[in-house]
Amino acid sequence: MAVEDEKNRNVHILRTGVLSPLKRWGVKWSLWPCHFVTSCCGVELAHAFASGFDGERLGTLNMGISRQANFIIVEGTITRKMARALRVVWEQMPDPKFVEVIGACGERGGIFWNSYNLTRPSDIVPVDFFVPGCPVTPEALLRGVRAVQHKIEGRDRTTIKFKKTKLPSEPGKTCKVPTSPKVLAPTPLVKVDVGRDVDWSSGTELVKDLESRLAGLYRRITITDVNRIAIKTTPEHLVELAQKLRTEFGFDHVKSVNVIDVPHERKFIVEYMVSGYKKELMPVILNVFAELAREAKPEIASLASLWMSADYSEREMHDFFGVRFAGNAGMNYKFILAPEVNTPLRKDFKLEDESYVLEDNVPYAPEIKPPLPAELELPLPEGLIEDAESKEEFVVLVGPHHTGSGHLRWILRIKGDVIMEVIPDPGYVHRTMEKLAENRLYIQNIPLFERANISDPISMQLGYVRTIEKALGIEVPERARYIRTMMTELSRIGAFFYDSGIFSLFLGHSTGFMYVWAIREMILEAMVRATGSRCTPTFIIPGGVRRDIPKEVIDMVDNFTSAIHKRLKKFEDIFIYNPVFIARTKGVGVLSRADAIRCGIVGPFLRASGVEYDIRKVEPYDAYADLDWEVTTGDAGDCLGRYMGRYEEIKESLKIVKQTVDALRRIPRGEVISEELLGDYREASEDIKGHMFDVYGNLVLPKGEWTTVTESGRGTLLYSIVSDGDSNVPYRVRIVTPCWMNLRGIVEASKGERVADFWAIYGSFGYFPPEADR
């Protein structure tokens, strides 16, 4: 049945028959949403059903299973892969059933409107009600539930109609049609190893050392910045060079794998960002790259056998560019893309451009390209079932619609009660940020990237903005540095609370979830007061922050931190020191130091395995160097260790917040945006309101590749921007989020554990799929 015909069918079911009033009354008060988390709006959904707003008041009890639910709340973006799941879930549900779509993404794509991986939920299932917002607030969401109730009752609920206004025009004066502000160089000059004179003595030594010991394997070694070295090599020498780097120099992990498409020079640049966890190597990032001819089937040797941390990223690049990494096991199927999308990140794959003037009477609906296939099914990796059966293993598919899966699919191969292998199937929330970023102004990308992770938005912005600042060489005013630090730490605390909530749910403990989300509500409140938005503030901008924070808000943040301390005590009692919790997590999913480094996990999870690597200490930014705090490390490497490590870290964060609050009380109000950037708009240095586009519209980064790492709530966040020096949009942006790196950790830690432990491990890694899939 086509979606058009299905529209309102369910309401009709309820409207017919003698018992109609009874039916309607029953269904109205018993809308049970099935657990179908699709995207970042899910964070607000969880808030709506946690203690702050308590959606259960309306009789809507969150039910995990589609067969028993009668209501879907589609939370934002529906990607191609998720579209299939949505349809399946919807069909599994018994009639009468209802759909509410929340979030701008669910209507016409929102901020991702021209992405290649997006669909519209209304094309997939009949939708009963839309709630706009990005993300919607919990209040709006619950109001949406109310609206569906009214619809069931038969009450009309016409919502706002937008009025059309004519643009004012004076007779005799011609109006110009607005044009795109984008400036694109026709033949961009892409060079990733632009040399720079910097004051870095140990770097010069390291380069000398590299030059002597790698003789014959490289073409050129350049220092591109402090702590950044680029090594150009050839595809033939890549493996040997990598081997030497690993064994002789101790570069033990890959931070990112990147491919840059340069069609007019008929080449791909394949890069590996390599680093080491030896004390002196920690801040250093080597960019090992080779140029590859742009043929029909480009192929290069895989380094996954040397550095396991490169494995998934290589698969990702294979999906994006069609570059084969010979030797990688994942080259015969699409890892994160849907089957119908091919090589979307190549430059000849064009996205739709913004239209600035709409035709009269033509409904605005960007085309969905490539079209969705008629058969919505998701293939498993070939031969998986047969292989499992021959080994007497049982294959269980967890997710994407499953109470304990989040938004990705896990393929569990189990034997008895023991997990033999876990195969991740990510990409259900892949919203193509890297491609979209190539089509937007630098400044427009800030809101884009923060949506990768709205449970830790400030860190996401900070990483990107720092990259721009680094390229432009901007100093941030002192007050702004402290504000940034305070906000980042609040955001980190929020991310931890988010993860603890999910963790406790995974262990079947709903009270832990409720407590910790109630506390999180306070963080969001602080966020609202300071920035104006709960989860998507776009607060940090190049050169500082969007506006100064008034004293009352600073006082409030101070009060909150002490209130949080008190509430945390209760949470500790019910969850952290709960004997069952400890029994479930202690000694489960152990990753030794060597294993943790090998599979490339990052952040607090790596520190829990005994690696003292915290970017805030290794390469301090903002105000971290001036504050008094400690890095928390552990050596257990199990679920409990990972969790407790983070918990301790949060206590440090609260300490940092306290110090920043004191500092902000001391530093006089005033400049929060760097004056050198503002130029003619100095008066905006306290609040950029109204001058955003004037100041930042034409931002152009100097030529080269700019890479920064930032310690986000869940670990190392890497941005690397390639600029051609002429365009005001980036040529290529590579983001590697901590969750993407931690994916491998979950897979490795689960091997050989019991089935139920999988959720303990999964939860302990704080995996946030939208962040991982980007």
Add this chain to the structure above:
Amino acid sequence: MMQEMISGMINTLMGTIMSNQIHVPVLEPLIKLLAQLPVGGFMVSLLFWKAFFAALICPGFATVGILLLFFPWIERKLCGRIQWRVGPNEIVWWLGGIIQLLADTIRFMFQEVIVHRDAHRPYYLQFPFLTFIPTLLPLLFIPAGSIVAIRTPYAIQIILALVCLFPLFILGLGWASNSRFAFIGTVREAFMYFAYEIAFIVAILAMIILYGTSDLVAINNTGTWGILLNPVAAFVFFVGAAMATSRLPFEIAEADQELAAGPHVEYSGIGFGLIYVLCYEKAYVLAGLMTVLFLGGGSGPALPGLGELSGLIWFLVKTLIVMTTLFVLRVIYPRYRLDQALSIGWSSLLSLALVAVVISLGVFMIGGGAI
């Protein structure tokens, strides 16, 4: 001849009914009034016939029905309170959402029942109904105060036998569903059965030794609080009950986050509705048993004018408290793993149960015989 036989039978029947009436002093005038009506007298005496009353009204059918309609609401409200929220309250807001479950029931009734292609159709449809047999039958043997449907010296044994049938029907559900999660859930259910069953039975055995009888009415009439004499047995019984009714921290077979509700993942509509209330019924039966065995059954200060109903009310109150405790566990504990639950069942719980037997024997010796 025939007539004589029939009237004889009626007389014996009436004799049985009349000899076993519930005495409620406050209602006495009303009953007298009704007795003057032609069939009224028979109806009233039938209604107040203990066996009939116990089976159909309390602790039997009607009570179960009312309980199912309101207990989940109590549970949801209470859990909400513990979790810093309020729970359902918008539906009929001036009653605090008390009829929430009514709406849910109506919704379930009018919801499509999906039988998926892979299901074993006949069994799949039967089992939700069949499961009611072992869960409702024990109620015939549980005395509410002095009111009981069937009094037998083997009451405990019969109840135990029926209680041990619970998992069997769950296994049936899961097997008939023929789905992967249902399969794993079923296997877990089977394992869990072994985890608690022996300890559970041994704990009850300890109480039989203590009381020297397995007649629940006799036990009820002693009015002793077994929990004071043998707290260990009470503890083992309670944990066993939590395991048998799949309550957290032992909600392992259903494990929402792991198995998406395990054995009944595929049920929809009224089929699920029936299964949803099943655990409340199980809990009711076990809580009732616990009340009689450990909490003195219907004993308590007599309520003026209520006569035998007084015992019944005490029984209900105690049962509700036990049930609530059982259900509130879910907001206090996370979930154990299957192997952990098994080892708890086989090591700690079983040894505690044996300790309970020893205690009972001790009490038996010191007290110089059964109570």
